[in-house]
Amino acid sequence: MPEFEMPAEVSAPPRPEPAQPATERPAHTAEPGASDRLEAPRPVRAGWRRLIAAGVIGALLGAALPGALQLVERRAAAADTESLRTVAADYLAAIAEGRAAEATAMVPLPQRAETATDAVLQSADRIEDAAVRLVHIDGDAGLVEVAFTLLGEEHARSLSAERVFGEWRLTTPLAEPLDIGMFSNAVAAIGGFELPRGGVHLYPARYSFDRQTGPVVQVRGEPFVVDGDPASQTMAYVEAVLVPDVAAAVNTMVAELAEVCQRALDCPVPAGADVRTPNVYISNVGERSIDLMAQVATSTGQSEQWFDVMVRAELGDTGAAQQWLCSSIGSFSTPTEPCPAPPTD
Numbered sequence: 001m002p003e004f005e006m007p008a009e010v011s012a013p014p015r016p017e018p019a020q021p022a023t024e025r026p027a028h029t030a031e032p033g034a035s036d037r038l039e040a041p042r043p044v045r046a047g048w049r050r051l052i053a054a055g056v057i058g059a060l061l062g063a064a065l066p067g068a069l070q071l072v073e074r075r076a077a078a079a080d081t082e083s084l085r086t087v088a089a090d091y092l093a094a095i096a097e098g099r100a101a102e103a104t105a106m107v108p109l110p111q112r113a114e115t116a117t118d119a120v121l122q123s124a125d126r127i128e129d130a131a132v133r134l135v136h137i138d139g140d141a142g143l144v145e146v147a148f149t150l151l152g153e154e155h156a157r158s159l160s161a162e163r164v165f166g167e168w169r170l171t172t173p174l175a176e177p178l179d180i181g182m183f184s185n186a187v188a189a190i191g192g193f194e195l196p197r198g199g200v201h202l203y204p205a206r207y208s209f210d211r212q213t214g215p216v217v218q219v220r221g222e223p224f225v226v227d228g229d230p231a232s233q234t235m236a237y238v239e240a241v242l243v244p245d246v247a248a249a250v251n252t253m254v255a256e257l258a259e260v261c262q263r264a265l266d267c268p269v270p271a272g273a274d275v276r277t278p279n280v281y282i283s284n285v286g287e288r289s290i291d292l293m294a295q296v297a298t299s300t301g302q303s304e305q306w307f308d309v310m311v312r313a314e315l316g317d318t319g320a321a322q323q324w325l326c327s328s329i330g331s332f333s334t335p336t337e338p339c340p341a342p343p344t345d
Helices: 034-039 047-096 100-106 118-122 244-262
Strands: 128-138 141-150 153-164 167-170 176-183 200-202 205-207 217-221 224-226 234-242 274-276 280-285 289-300 303-315 321-326
Touching (some): 047 153, 047 167
Antiparallel strands (some): 153 167, 303 321
């Protein structure tokens, strides 16, 4: 039997590698192939991250903005308050330092009101320890609480203010009107300034009238205090009195007139009565004359009588009395007859 041999196993020829393209595409002109599209990496999508970041930033800004606005508002309010405080402090300083005209320029007085001069305020005992205690602002209106010490006593006052063209101005002055009671038509003066009869406004202080002494008359008055409260009325009194030597001479003259009258038949003074001339008053002061009223007291035993004598002093250019005229005793008529014993100057 013939031998049968299996044929030798034939190895498969190696699979050829895919041929490379004969022509390569330039990198800057080639269209992407299908394989390129399949193998290109996916782009990273970061849009949602940006949205989140924007939201966080917006939230932070939203939270910070009100705080920043409040800070700006607080700083503006503080500057506004300080501006009004400075205006009030400057006003108090002007009064404390005796600068009346400057204080009036800062806070005008009522229309037609007359204020005293710097010399008047500087002659007075002025305020001390002036301070601005509180400032309240509501839009263009303000209120300032101030305090000062006068003669050791503390006073507190409220001053209104308004904003005009961006500047603060006080509208409540501390000056108040002075009501002067002038007896005998006396002319009062403070610090060399003659006070007008129509009234004058004075700033807080204690004032003293000038003592004015002439050949016949002297003007005097008690010190008074202005506390800076327009609601309270300040009263002061001045009077004209005879110079002591002149008053004594007038009393002697009137006593002589009474003794002469006693010797007459129609005299109201009882004969033999004791005569005194206790008082003499000024009834009117004119530019060229001074009218007086002298009292004559008579006593006889248990009875006493009082009589008045009108006396007028005619004044010369220097203010001294050149002639004395007397009325009759008990008569209120204008004196026309020369007095019996005119006093010497």
